[in-house]
Amino acid sequence: MQNHDQSRQLQEQLQRCFSHKSAVVVRGGGSKDFYGRQQSADLEPFDVSAHRGIVNYEPTELIITARAGTPINEISRVLAEAGQCLPFDPPELGGVATVGGTLACGFSGPSRPYAGSARDYILGAHVLNGKGEYLRVGGEVMKNVAGYDVSRLMVGAIGTLGVILQASLKVLPSAEKETTLIFHFERDSALDFMNDLAGRPLPVNASCFYGDLVFVRLSGTEAGIDSAYRSLGGERLPSTDKIWSSLREFEHPFFQSDLPLWRISLPALAKPELPGEVFIDWGGAQWWLHSDADADEIRIATERCGGHATLFRGGDRTSEVFHPLPPAMQAMQERIRASFDPERILNPGRLTSER
Amino acid sequence: MPSNNFGFSDLRNISCFVSWVSFRHNRRAGMWLMGTRPAQFKKLTIIMSTSTQTNDKRNRLILKLKGFLPTTCILLQDQELVPYECDGLSAYRQRPMLVVLPENVDQVVQVLQVCSETGVPVVARGAGTGLSGGALPLEDGVLLVLAKFNQILELDPMRRIARVQPGVRNLAISEAADPHALYYAPDPSSQIACSIGGNVAENSGGVHCLKYGLTVHNVLQLKIVTIDGELLTIGSEGLDSPGYDLLAVLNGSEGMLGVVVEVTVKLLPKPEHTSLVLAAFDDIEAAGAAVGGVISAGIIPAGLEMMDNFAIRATEDFAQCGYPVDSAAILLCEVDGTEADVSAQISKIESVMTLHGATEVRVAQDEAERLLFWKGRKMAFPAMGRISPDYYCIDGTIPRSQLPMVLRKMNQWSKQFDLRVANVFHAGDGNLHPLILFDANKPGELERTEDFAAKILDLCVEVGGTITGEHGVGIEKINQMCSQFNREEISQFHALKHAFDPAGLLNPGKAIPTLQRCAEYGAMHVHNGKLPFPELERF
Structure with missing residues (x-):
């Protein structure tokens, strides 16, 4: 495993950029270049990928600390050797996705509604703010209420509040066993069924709907899974089936379309009518939509159900790709950004257009 | 579900002893500070400031508050203020300038607007069970008590959410969810008495948090009022929302960023x-x-x-x-x-x-x-x-x-x-x-x-741990913050607060020490191995 500490060089580069007010594009493995708004081509690259390696991992602590450039699959491999995993199931994206990029984008896999998200598992981080200051926030312990939870705030901020250089994540034991059951349903009953499952004390760890099939992943002890299977019925999917990894890695045939890909985040039991083909994940809370319909049409349909829509991949990336915020909230978010990055040098334009 | 909790009376018992010793600690810190101890450290008896200026300010404020608050919602007399002079950290006592007990969100908005316009600091208070003095009043400040916000607004077993007012007791949520075989997971020891708004302020944990997480993992949406009187919705009923994750900073912010007026929590199925x-x-x-x-x-x-x-x-x-x-x-x-x-x-x-x-x-x-x-x-x-x-x-x-x-x-x-x-x-x-x-x-x-x-x-x-796992910094551990964080980190915390509260009127003096205070405390984070156990990472 490669182990390089580049924190000093990275800090010096950012301090230089701050003093020259020259903006940077923060980049790890580059697996999520497609995500967020298109940025100006003449920004200076800020490459975190060489800053890598596991800094601390003691399995009985249930915590791993790694530098931002460490690939997710490398982390998962090391964890698996000790019988543990990242419970939020992040995409590895061909082995290129890094810890820093995964957290910055806040990507979580199919287990998210049951096991929690990337932001739920971060315990602490070392971060460079937009002034090039090196901040240690959060900690390497399970419970810590000293100071604002700035490390969690970094998750999903796409590098616009700070550059994550190192993160400590809570990890959990891998399940003894996993089994996937399949059920035949049409869409509305599938949504009711998945919602009903989430309200019962069952070892469900993922559920999705595509075509006319609901897939339910059970995860736990062998005895627990067997008893859940007895009470649920359904057909057992062969363990060689790749439904969950193909969904997590965007490799499922559904994702092969050339149409813009939207991510629709919804409250429980929402059933919007959306203009295009959908793949429903997260037990109904996350819908993938291929559609070239007007952004406003998609956003209005989503908003009506209490959700928000992100132009996830493709389409017009010079427009707003994230769901617009109410003006008071937008103003608050801009003030927060200014508190971390007063010169707007971190990934300008990636999250929202610069005004 | 077990309820591994101490009775409320036991909790009071604990806090009494804890705070007494802590008070002594700070007396000592006060000596190190050589007279720079802020006013809230003074153990006041019944001494209200008698300066004309202060009285004028107070009278003007009361007049404005009476414009929209029923007189029963404003406490002014000494005997009315006494019960509010401390929270669970009972050795720290300070009588507030006045107490307001608003009855609806609109009144909270107006209280904050008035305080913002007149430059009067505000301390929000829930059930007052906190153990670190987070709700300790200020001599020249308004104590904003949310006790009247005690309604469960909605509990939907199908969506498995409860939308509640901040003064609802933690345990009351699980009790209301119980007929549906659901419960609210975080269970701090004080859950019989503590309020959900206070749980958000402290990011409360409990016996089950290793498996089920802290408050931050179980809250879906907050409605907060900023010091300017702006009502903001943070989070959503879905699993995420666009923009920065402000739920992350609001939980555990000790009343420094906004006043929580509504909380939507997720409910979990009770284990079989x-x-x-x-x-x-x-x-x-x-x-x-x-x-x-x-x-x-x-x-x-x-x-x-x-x-x-x-x-x-x-x-x-x-x-x-x-x-x-x-x-x-x-x-x-x-x-x-x-x-x-x-x-x-x-x-x-x-x-x-x-x-x-x-x-x-x-x-x-x-x-x-x-x-x-x-x-x-x-x-x-x-x-x-x-x-x-x-x-x-x-x-x-x-x-x-x-x-x-x-x-x-x-x-x-x-x-x-x-x-x-x-x-x-x-x-x-x-x-x-x-x-x-x-x-x-x-x-x-x-x-x-x-x-x-x-x-x-x-x-x-x-050994790589922290000064507070679950009781919060409040006023009790404000000096110890200087040992755990360096100048840049503390400045960043202040900058973040400034984004929410530019005039610094929400719970000033708590949770994050001023740099001056740290300099005087003389315990700023030392880098490059000057501390014991230099090989250990520090955050």
């Missing part, structure tokens, strides 16, 4: 089955190692608590729960899930305990026995109160692997300081609550206790 193992050890380090053993076996217990011999004896005398009194330590390890899952895990736990040298392993045979095993743990604090005139409870978190070493050190120091220490703590997540027993009437004993406690907290930070 719960079971408890009691394991006894004749060596406390073996018990500590067994905690790691359980985790290594791939088990995440719903609760994992440890008690040492001293705590065992005291509680057995007090509660007669059948604890093995000759053991050096016991572990209480609870698992929940489906019946099949639980029985598989229980047999694994039994063998892990035996493997780590347990002298006795008992599985609670029925619900009555399970509750009996928990009873001792729940009675541990009052049991200490019976055998010692005073005790000091510490709230630090350490990496779990350091548990045996930290326990050994504490036992060494216990002899060195000639003070008994009882260990009762959340072993599963490394959150220590050592109780130092002392008698304040014996000359020198309090000072020795202070030194002992300081050594334990230092050790927590040195």
